[in-house]
Every structure is written in structure tokens, then in C-alpha cells.
Amino acid sequence: MPRRLTLRPYVQRGSSKRLRLLPRCLQITISACILLGCGVQLAVAQQTGDEASSAADVSFNRDVLPILSANCYACHGFDEEARQADLRLDSAAGAAAGSDLGEPILVAGDPDASLLIKRVEATDDDIMPPMETGKSLSKEQQEILRRWVAQGGKYEKHWSFEPPQPPPVPEVVDIHGQPVTHPIDRFIQAKLKSQELAPSPIANDTTLLRRVSLDLTGLPPTLAEIDHYLAAAAIDREAAYREAVESLLNSPHYGERWGRWWLDQARYADSNGYSIDAPRQIWKFRDWVIDALNADMPFDQFTIEQLAGDLLPQATQSQRVATGFHRNTQINQEGGIDKEQFRIDSVFDRVATTGTVWLGLTVGCCQCHDHKFDPIQQREYYQLFAFFNNQDEPTLKVYGDSVSGEELRSELKGAYAALDQYIQDHLAEYEAWESKLTDAEVKKLADSAQKGLSMTRDKRSSEQMRELFAIEVGKISSDFQTLLQRAEELDNQVNGAATTLVMAERAQPRSTTVFIKGDFTRPAEEVQPGTPSVLHPLQADGELPNRLDLARWIVSADNPLTARVIVNRVWQVYFGRGIVETENDFGSLGVPPSHPQLLDWLALDFQEQQWSLKSLHRLIVTSHTYRQSSQVREDLRRIDPNNYLLGRQQRLRLDAELIRDVALSASGLLESQLGGPPVFPPIPDGVMGQGQVKRAWKVSVGADRYRRGLYTFVYRATPPPSLNVFDAPDGFSTCTRRSRSNTPLQALTLLNDSAFVEFASALQQRIEHEGIEAAFRRCTGRVPSDDELQILAGLDIKTAARVLLNLDETLTRE
Amino acid sequence: MREFEHNKLKIGNWHTRRHFFSRCGIGVGSLALSSLLAGESRAESLGEENPLAPKPTHFLPKAKNVIFLFMAGGPSQLEMLDYKPRLAELNGQPIPESYIAGKRFAFMDSSHRVNLLGSKRPFQQYGNNGTWISDLLPHTAQIVDELTIVKTCKTDLFNHAPAKLFMNAGTGQFGRPSMGAWVTYGLGSECEDLPGFVVLQSGPRGPRGGGVLWGSGMLPTTYQGVPLRNQGDPILNLSTPSQVTTHEQRQVIDAVRELNLKRLVETGDEEISTRINAYEMAFRMQSSAPELMDTSAESQNTLDLYGIRDPGESSFARNCLLARRLVERGVRFIQLYHTNWDHHGGPTENLEKHLPEICREIDQPSAALVMDLRRHGLLDDTIVVWGGEFGRTPMGEVRESTGRNHHIDAFTMWFAGGGFRRGYVHGETDELGFGPVSHPTHVRDIHATILHQLGLDHKRLSVRFQGLDVRLTGVDEAHVMHEALG
Numbered sequence A: 001m002p003r004r005l006t007l008r009p010y011v012q013r014g015s016s017k018r019l020r021l022l023p024r025c026l027q028i029t030i031s032a033c034i035l036l037g038c039g040v041q042l043a044v045a046q047q048t049g050d051e052a053s054s055a056a057d058v059s060f061n062r063d064v065l066p067i068l069s070a071n072c073y074a075c076h077g078f079d080e081e082a083r084q085a086d087l088r089l090d091s092a093a094g095a096a097a098g099s100d101l102g103e104p105i106l107v108a109g110d111p112d113a114s115l116l117i118k119r120v121e122a123t124d125d126d127i128m129p130p131m132e133t134g135k136s137l138s139k140e141q142q143e144i145l146r147r148w149v150a151q152g153g154k155y156e157k158h159w160s161f162e163p164p165q166p167p168p169v170p171e172v173v174d175i176h177g178q179p180v181t182h183p184i185d186r187f188i189q190a191k192l193k194s195q196e197l198a199p200s201p202i203a204n205d206t207t208l209l210r211r212v213s214l215d216l217t218g219l220p221p222t223l224a225e226i227d228h229y230l231a232a233a234a235i236d237r238e239a240a241y242r243e244a245v246e247s248l249l250n251s252p253h254y255g256e257r258w259g260r261w262w263l264d265q266a267r268y269a270d271s272n273g274y275s276i277d278a279p280r281q282i283w284k285f286r287d288w289v290i291d292a293l294n295a296d297m298p299f300d301q302f303t304i305e306q307l308a309g310d311l312l313p314q315a316t317q318s319q320r321v322a323t324g325f326h327r328n329t330q331i332n333q334e335g336g337i338d339k340e341q342f343r344i345d346s347v348f349d350r351v352a353t354t355g356t357v358w359l360g361l362t363v364g365c366c367q368c369h370d371h372k373f374d375p376i377q378q379r380e381y382y383q384l385f386a387f388f389n390n391q392d393e394p395t396l397k398v399y400g401d402s403v404s405g406e407e408l409r410s411e412l413k414g415a416y417a418a419l420d421q422y423i424q425d426h427l428a429e430y431e432a433w434e435s436k437l438t439d440a441e442v443k444k445l446a447d448s449a450q451k452g453l454s455m456t457r458d459k460r461s462s463e464q465m466r467e468l469f470a471i472e473v474g475k476i477s478s479d480f481q482t483l484l485q486r487a488e489e490l491d492n493q494v495n496g497a498a499t500t501l502v503m504a505e506r507a508q509p510r511s512t513t514v515f516i517k518g519d520f521t522r523p524a525e526e527v528q529p530g531t532p533s534v535l536h537p538l539q540a541d542g543e544l545p546n547r548l549d550l551a552r553w554i555v556s557a558d559n560p561l562t563a564r565v566i567v568n569r570v571w572q573v574y575f576g577r578g579i580v581e582t583e584n585d586f587g588s589l590g591v592p593p594s595h596p597q598l599l600d601w602l603a604l605d606f607q608e609q610q611w612s613l614k615s616l617h618r619l620i621v622t623s624h625t626y627r628q629s630s631q632v633r634e635d636l637r638r639i640d641p642n643n644y645l646l647g648r649q650q651r652l653r654l655d656a657e658l659i660r661d662v663a664l665s666a667s668g669l670l671e672s673q674l675g676g677p678p679v680f681p682p683i684p685d686g687v688m689g690q691g692q693v694k695r696a697w698k699v700s701v702g703a704d705r706y707r708r709g710l711y712t713f714v715y716r717a718t719p720p721p722s723l724n725v726f727d728a729p730d731g732f733s734t735c736t737r738r739s740r741s742n743t744p745l746q747a748l749t750l751l752n753d754s755a756f757v758e759f760a761s762a763l764q765q766r767i768e769h770e771g772i773e774a775a776f777r778r779c780t781g782r783v784p785s786d787d788e789l790q791i792l793a794g795l796d797i798k799t800a801a802r803v804l805l806n807l808d809e810t811l812t813r814e
Numbered sequence B: 001m002r003e004f005e006h007n008k009l010k011i012g013n014w015h016t017r018r019h020f021f022s023r024c025g026i027g028v029g030s031l032a033l034s035s036l037l038a039g040e041s042r043a044e045s046l047g048e049e050n051p052l053a054p055k056p057t058h059f060l061p062k063a064k065n066v067i068f069l070f071m072a073g074g075p076s077q078l079e080m081l082d083y084k085p086r087l088a089e090l091n092g093q094p095i096p097e098s099y100i101a102g103k104r105f106a107f108m109d110s111s112h113r114v115n116l117l118g119s120k121r122p123f124q125q126y127g128n129n130g131t132w133i134s135d136l137l138p139h140t141a142q143i144v145d146e147l148t149i150v151k152t153c154k155t156d157l158f159n160h161a162p163a164k165l166f167m168n169a170g171t172g173q174f175g176r177p178s179m180g181a182w183v184t185y186g187l188g189s190e191c192e193d194l195p196g197f198v199v200l201q202s203g204p205r206g207p208r209g210g211g212v213l214w215g216s217g218m219l220p221t222t223y224q225g226v227p228l229r230n231q232g233d234p235i236l237n238l239s240t241p242s243q244v245t246t247h248e249q250r251q252v253i254d255a256v257r258e259l260n261l262k263r264l265v266e267t268g269d270e271e272i273s274t275r276i277n278a279y280e281m282a283f284r285m286q287s288s289a290p291e292l293m294d295t296s297a298e299s300q301n302t303l304d305l306y307g308i309r310d311p312g313e314s315s316f317a318r319n320c321l322l323a324r325r326l327v328e329r330g331v332r333f334i335q336l337y338h339t340n341w342d343h344h345g346g347p348t349e350n351l352e353k354h355l356p357e358i359c360r361e362i363d364q365p366s367a368a369l370v371m372d373l374r375r376h377g378l379l380d381d382t383i384v385v386w387g388g389e390f391g392r393t394p395m396g397e398v399r400e401s402t403g404r405n406h407h408i409d410a411f412t413m414w415f416a417g418g419g420f421r422r423g424y425v426h427g428e429t430d431e432l433g434f435g436p437v438s439h440p441t442h443v444r445d446i447h448a449t450i451l452h453q454l455g456l457d458h459k460r461l462s463v464r465f466q467g468l469d470v471r472l473t474g475v476d477e478a479h480v481m482h483e484a485l486g
Helices: A011-029 A045-053 A061-071 A093-097 A115-121 A139-150 A181-195 A203-215 A223-235 A236-248 A251-266 A283-294 A299-311 A317-327 A339-359 A363-367 A378-387 A405-423 A425-433 A439-444 A446-454 A460-472 A478-495 A547-552 A562-575 A596-608 A614-619 A634-639 A656-666 A700-708 A744-752 A754-780 A785-792 A799-808 B004-022 B028-040 B042-049 B085-089 B140-144 B160-170 B177-185 B211-212 B246-267 B271-293 B300-306 B316-328 B356-375 B443-453
Strands: A394-397 A497-503 A512-515 A523-527 B065-071 B123-126 B132-135 B145-155 B197-202 B332-337 B382-387 B389-398 B402-407 B409-418 B422-428 B435-437 B464-465 B469-472
Touching: A061 A139, A115 A139, A139 A181, A181 A596, A181 B464, A203 A223, A203 A236, A203 A251, A203 A614, A223 A236, A223 A754, A236 A251, A236 A425, A236 A614, A251 A283, A251 A614, A283 A299, A283 A317, A283 A497, A299 A317, A299 A547, A317 A339, A317 A394, A339 A378, A339 A547, A339 A562, A378 A512, A378 A523, A378 A547, A405 A425, A405 A460, A405 A478, A425 A460, A439 A446, A446 A460, A446 B211, A460 A478, A547 A634, A562 A596, A562 A614, A562 B123, A596 A614, A614 A799, A656 A754, A656 A799, A744 A754, A744 B246, A744 B271, A754 A785, A754 A799, A785 A799, A785 B246, A799 B246, B065 B177, B065 B316, B065 B356, B085 B211, B123 B140, B140 B356, B145 B435, B145 B443, B160 B177, B160 B211, B177 B197, B177 B332, B177 B443, B197 B316, B271 B316, B300 B316, B300 B356, B316 B332, B316 B356, B356 B382, B382 B443
Parallel strands: B065 B332, B065 B382, B145 B422, B197 B332
Antiparallel strands: A394 A497, A512 A523, B123 B132, B145 B409, B382 B409, B389 B402, B464 B469
């Protein structure tokens, strides 16, 4: 049944308003409402305001709440301590209860009788918000409040705390009058249509193949893959595309590309941070993420293993490795510190990260006080804190997949016992040898052996005896040699195994208290583990809820947030912006979704598909919305310059690691081995000296020099410059969205960095063998135009190779 | 996507130009566009696309630039600038319990001592208002009439790295923007061929904390401090690769520009024009940065003023001279780090020998910088800040020799230029130098005051991160030190 959506004609107003706002916007640049950097949000308050300014009906959540929460709740909100005039405006009951001023705050239907309206419209010192807050309401915002009160002044629960409802999927027809079938397209195109806009046509074959390859695997297509695709597309374009998508989703590089997406959120890096910044070993966690994604581990299980894998019944080694997620916090090794202070800091970080990554909520705000904008109390924050306050932080030895560490260790013990027994059985021979030793002979022995000999036999350790025995008596016994070899082999497996940082629950729980103003030296009331009461109830297995209960609560079907937050964060990778633009704040200060029904539909579908991320990726990349051209159209530029409506795709500069990967791949140097310890590709001299402790950077030799960017060792204090300059996150706190800066230092890196010089000379050799056109295709996917070829033909080959690696197009997913 | 924001801000001219092209039909060809763009003045095109373009202030600024001379490790105010004769009288006696009850110190468990240590340095009065300064800073004493000396600085954290971060970023939390990043974010830069925020280092080792001290946190990396290095390339990857000639480098940049312009016309993506400008600026930087570092044209008189004996040698003195050259070129925020001021009394860090040595390294150049800025007419526009992450305790610390522990309740910094009051002492400490008796000045107040002089309101200079309006001055109140201004 065709269904009409009430869509706000917001873009038109948004754009005209934006022009009016331009001069103000420049001022705003240095105030709060600008979006910058990883995780910094664009508070598009003015936009939301615009939407309503001509809409007949004011919606509380869409139009009013952003104004109240940004301007009023700090003093008239949830936080009791900060509350002024005994007035709260964050609930209908609060507004009805009025203030200590007596006069009614909100009289439904009568703005002129409502003190709220009088005060925000005041022109004297009575004006709200007060001048000294630095906040003020625009005329449009005042008007919205007035109309809201006139229309009855009704409150609604914040949208993201309501469970997603299955929305009707709009019926839309395409330009040929055919029904649009893909659910994503139906939501997107319905909204476009309401603006009398059409989607863009599908991007050309090479652009699309390069786009989807980079998005799913982080690598550009090879020439053979392009040729294969073009041939297949000539026969059946749709079938060719679907085949390509399946093959990319099955590629092991999928796990690398999307693994990095998750590692950003996990604040993964290879050092301890703070000033000492010693290296640490936690790459097994990184490999766990890659493997889990490649196996399409359902996201709910993926969550549970990382937050509480150690608490699962008969937890496997792999599930313990997964708990490294919350071991990616920094460790301060500076002298003279109070260790407890920094342990508490890492727990703070775990709470904030859990809130941001899974709930899209800024729970970290409640570390010091009740949340001023969202209904979360400081006490509830410390209840969350309690889940994470009860761990030891051990290091786990990681053995091969088919091996049990316990068995290995007991086997090793057995092997040494056998050796010692052999020595016991041949003591007479040994003593004969030792008694004949001359001083000169002793002097020739290793220091450790000499030390052993200097002691009486009963003082020697079994290790020392083994050493002495092996010098002569054992050397000529093949039985002894066999036993020794086995013991050494096992020793190597046990003691040479990689380690990784994990979580382990303490037997005796620590008590958790509220900390006044977040200061750990000021404990207040004691609290038990628990979850915020505004969300669904927590079910606990045992008497005291633990991390496992928390993890299950997070991925519970009753949780209105997690699925929405995750589909939104996947979506933003494909379109450069989430459906909720403030991808880390789904609370009342966040920006409401541009397509709320699509968001709910995706969140419900994600859960229906058993939380399969691969299904979600498949769904998005097979939509027309994803496949359309990114070319800017004049009508779109005019009506929707920032592409909120997705009438086209978006050109996006590649992430830092992928810029390296593309250059490695185009120049033919890429070593595509999966996983393993981090590597040390060349970096400019002097970088490591920038930290407090100068760390060694022994450049990897052989294949490890050419591994993908995500395997480069990252010191938090001295991150690799070529990654850092392209906005790779620093691993100090969770990063849910990278910024995309565009700077001269990036140009210097691509032009002059020795690694890129090396890539260019490899590409130069390729040009010499297969011509400039093939090299152009390796970099951009497409065949160059005659004009372009002419420019390149005028250059010597070395220069041409450098030009190709520096093209904006090479660095960009179009 | 911050770029959307920037696009929005720069839509103005670009938009009309683009509109023009689209009406003519995009087919008008890249040549036309390319020549039109090339014909434009560089400043205009930069102003549109460059996130470092100068931006309007919140109110009329008193100063434009900042030079922060960071004495890394925590200099002992009691040996230099906070004269405490009473402390000397009580030398060796335990500190009265009332001073230390409830306080926390670094190294509490082991080497903390409670016996008072008087300074052995002789102090004299200088300048119009008779400011006490010790014999360790004879040159600083000569410019005392230019300075606002604040004796009651207070910070929250007592370990080096977090405290350094606190002084730079207003928080001990790693991963927040530093003051230089905030300032270049808020004001942009007036220099078209050098970064807006530059860091210079001297001393035996890097400052504790490293790159986070000049990091941009959640702000784009555009605003992070760029270390100018004394060896090799002054800026990472600045030099054209050895196997490439300047001509070839120019060829690369020209060809990249031409091809990028074609792509710009093809796609309509304004981000490409930003990239074109970035390459132009990179190319200019390749000559302007070496030119900056080449001090051979400076007169002997200037070198002598700073006490530079060998201009080729890296030193705090040379970095001070470079700071003046950077301000001349319009660089917004310059930070010098000099290590190591951590005089606990260890074998290489005592008050008897090592403190006088490091004072000799910094005293003359710091004073020279102020004088040199004055004579070049740059001091009124430039705030010079001198100080460390904290000060040192009135109690002595006896390890191998004598030193002092970290002290956060009262330490001394000085300010010059940029509208700070000349010849003025702000705040006094108690007779032992333990805490303030007047004008307590928290790090937040210092931040608020510096921003204020630059025309920025510390409450309004903020970005949203994890639900918080993150500011340099944090969530607690900060006060502009009005008495220290004007």
C-alpha cells in the first residue's frame, strides 16, 4: 500500500538559511557548533531549527529538544546540583511544577502566559539564557518555542531511548516508472522525491568497482580484476556486480579493512602511552578482530567475547584474547606516580568507551556530575564503573590454535623431569668426568658453567646440573640429546609464545563508590554494579551482576541503542556521514537522524539477520544509493549542498593506512600476508627522538617492509608520521569517526617521504614494462583521457610515476 | 566530516564561480577554469580553502602571537624568583604540619622529605618596583620592567607528563588539544608558507609526554604543533628527495595540479581545490622553512644579544632567535621546550651545580628575545610566556646532593608583551613559599588570560566531544587576570 510520509521540506529552508547565516557561521567556527576531528560533532542546531521554521507542526524531539538541551538543560535539567530557580525543563512534570518564581512556566496553548516564552523573548537582563553563559537563541529558535507552546507544549521521550519500530517501507517508482525494490533506496528516494530530486545514475563500472573494492577490502582492484569485471559487466552488469561483492566479502582483506574500523573504536596501539610509552604486545587482539570479522562472527557474540570473554563458561583462549578490547588503555610507568590514580583513570576510560562505542551515549559526562542533558545520574555512572572495577589485568601467553597451553606446560615439565632422571641414572659417569677436570679446562667453560662448578653438588639447581652434564657426558649420549631437544622445543613453544593483554575477574570484588567530582581521593556512597534506569532492565545470572551480564544487556533485543549505533557507524563509512551525524552521541545533544525510519529499519534488519555485519555490508553496497555517481549535480548543489539527502555518492579521501596500501598495491610492492606481529617500515630519521624515551625503530627487512598500513607498529607518543599526518587516530581514547584533513604536510609526505619515493620507483619500473596507461589504471582504476595522457606523456617516467601517486584521485574513493 | 563544515564556510566565492561555470556548461573545459584559477590572487584562493586562514576573533585582540618558553621539568622558583628569607632562617626544620595536612606529593612513598630548605642564592632588587631576583638570572633582572611576574601559579597534577599536559591542554588526559592547537584553530595563521604552530626543542632530552604536548587532540591534525628540527630537514619530509631536482619537483607539482583541476571539473568536488592549494603551500614551504632556519643574515650584534656563539649549533639561544624570526613571518604560536629542570638532587640534577648551569643556558636568550622583539616593534603583538609545568617544594630533598620535590600549589611564571602589565608582580606567597596569600592563579586563569589577549573568549572557544563542550580551560571556572593586564 502506498504510504505518504510526512517529510519535512528541510533542505530548501536549510540552504536558504545557511546563506543568511554565513557571516554568523564564521563566528560560530570558534564556538561549540562546529564539527571537527575524530568524534567531534556537528551540532546542526540551526539546521534542525530551520526544518521547523515553516513546518506547520512543531515536533518536540525534532525541533524543540535540541534547543532546550543545548541552551537550557545545563541549569534547568536533570542535574540537581546545577539546577537554578528550582526549575527543570527536561520533563513535562518539571515544567508543570514551575519554579521558585511562582509564575507558571508553561501554559499549554498560551505562549504569552508562559514565563518560558517571556524570558527567552526578553530584551533586558531577564533574557534566557543569560548573557554570561555565552549562549543565545536565534529569532527562529524563539519562534519554535513559541509555536510549540501554542500547539500544546507536549513532551516526548527522547527518540533513541524508544525501541526502533518496524517502519513502513515507502513505495517509490524510478524514472522509468518501475517500482524501486531495494529497501534502502525506497527510504532514500522517497525523501529525495519530496524535494523533487532524483537520485544520480549508477557510477561507471571502473569507478564502482574501485569504490566497492576499497570500501570492502581497502585495496584497489588489480588490472586483471578490472578486466574481468568489465567483461562480465558487458554481459550482465547486475550479476557482475553481485559476483564482485561476494568475492570481496569473502576476501581475507575484508577483515583487515573493517578490522581497522573496529580497532579505531578499540583505541588499539602497540605501546603503553603516557610519557614512558614502552612497547606492549597486544597484536593478538588485533588478529582476533580480523579473524572474527572474516568469519562474520555475529556482532552480539563479537561484543560479548570482547567485553566478557573470560567469563564465558569454559572460556577458550580465543575468547580470552578478545578481552584485550579493554586492555587498550594506557599504562603510566612514570616514577613517583600513584598507581591507583592511573588504574582508576583506565576504568574511567573503559566506561566512557563502552558508552560511546556500543550505546552512542556520552556516559563519561557523569564521571563528575549527573548528566546535564541525558537522564543518567552520576550514581548510575559509578554503577557502570563497578562492572569494570573488578578485574586483574594479566598477560596471556598465546599458543597455536590446536595446542593447549596447559598441556604444553605439563609436557615441558615432564620433559625436564625425564632429563633430570637420565642425569640421576648416569651420575657415576658424570662424577668421573667432573673429578678429572683441570683448572685450565674449567677456565675455558662458559661463565654459567664455571659458576655451577664452584658450588657443591647439592647447592646446584637442576638447570645447572643439566648444563654441566650436557658439556661432555650428555654430548655423546644420543638418548640424552633426544630428551634435551624435546625439552628445548617445548621450552621454546611455551616461553617463546606471543603474549597479549587480557582481562580476568578478581575473586574478591573491589568495592566501588561514587567519586565526588570524579576525584578518586574523594569517595562517597558505595554502589553496586547496575545499568542506567532510563534503559531496559538488566538481567543477572548470579547475585552480583558482572561484565558478562553487562555485555548481554548491551546486545539485548530490548536495547534501543546498540543496533542503531552500529548500523549508523557502518553507514557513515560508506557515505562519509551517519544517518545520525553525531555518531557518538545519540543523546539529546546529538543531531536527530536525517532518515529516522531508515535507521530503525536497518537496526531491526541487522538483528533479524543474526547481527551479521557481512549481511549489512551486502545490503548497503547493493543499493542504488551506494552505487550512484558521486559527481556533484547543479540541482543538488543548490538544494542539498552538503548531501544530507544522498542524491549522489560522496568522494571521500582514503584513510591513512589505505593511502599506503593503494600506493603499495599500485606499485606492485604489496606483501599481502595476514596478521602477525606489527612491522617497522621505514620512517623519517629523528621521529623516535620526539618522545621522552627514545625508542628503537629497527626497520623491517624483506616482505615486512611492504605490509599493509594497519600492521605498522604504532607508538602512541611517537606515531608513524605518514599515518599521523593523514589523521590516523592516536589510540588515546576511542575514535568513532576520523577527521579528513587536507594539508600541506600531507603533500610533503606523498612528495618526499622515502617510503613513497620507493613506491614511485617501483611504479616507474612498471611503467617501463607496461606503459603509462596501465599504471594510471592501477592508481585510479580508470583509463586516462587523451588530455590526461598528453600531460603525462610530456614527463619523464620517474616524474610521471610520482605524479600518479600524488593525484587526488589516487587518494580518494570516488 | 569536518570538511563539510569548512566547505560551508568557504562556499562564498567558490560557489559563485562554480555557478558561473555550470551555467556556461561544465564543458567549457578545464583550460578555462585552470587559467581563471591561476589568474586569481593567491591570497584569495588560500583564504577560501585553507583551514588555517585567519579567522575573526570574539572581541578586539591585544596580541596576535604567542611564544611559550617552556622550562620542562619544573624550575625552582625559590632559587630564582620567589625570595623567601624566612625559609632560609628555618632551614633544616620540619615544615609545620598545618602546611602539608591532606596534601599529596610525587614520590610520597620514598624520597619525600619534610625538612625545610632555604635557598643559598643571593637575591637583589631590580627595576622600578624593586623586584627580588636571584643571581641566577642576571639578564632577566635587566628586563624586569617589561615583565609581569606571577608568583602564585597553581596547577592540579604533580607528575611530569600529566602536569606538562595540564599546562598545555588544561587537562592531564592524553589526547586533548594543546593551547597552540586551540589558538591556531581559533585564529588561523597569518603565515602562508609555514605551519601556524611550531615547536622547537633544546636540552639533553625531549620533554616528558612528547608529541601529545603539542597535539591537536580531537581537533584536526592541521592544528597540531609542527616540530622544527635542528638536524636534517627542519620539517619532516621537507626536502625534495635526493634523486629529484627542483625542476622535476616543480614539474610534479604542476602536473598534479593540472590533472587535479581536470578532476575538479569532472567531479565538482571542492576538496580537490583545497588539495591543489595544499601542494602549492607545500612547495613554498620547501624554500621558506630552510630560509627561516638560515640565520646567516643576522648581525653579530643580534647573535651576541642572544649569546649565540655558533649559529650552526642547536641551542635554546638559537631557538629564541628562531622564535623571533617565526613571529616576523606571522607564525601564530611558537613553543620552545628546554630540558631538564627536574632538580631532585640526583647525580645530574642538583641545586648546587646543575641549576646554575641550566639558568645560564636560558637567562640571556630569554631576556634577549624580549628585548629583540621590543626593538623590532613586535613585542606589543606578542605574548612571551616563561615557566614550567610546576615549581618545587620549600622542603628539601636529599638524594646524592640537594634538590627539591615537585610543588603544585605556588610556582612562578613570567609574561611579557601582548598587553601584559609592564614591571608588575602578581600574587604573593606565604613566608615559606608554600601557598598563595594573594591572587592565586590557576593554570586555567593563565589560559583564559592568554586567550583573552588574543581576542578569544575561553568559554566560547570549544568543540563538542563525547558530549562535552571541550575547552582549553575545562569545565571549572577560569578568570582572566585583569590586574595583570594593561
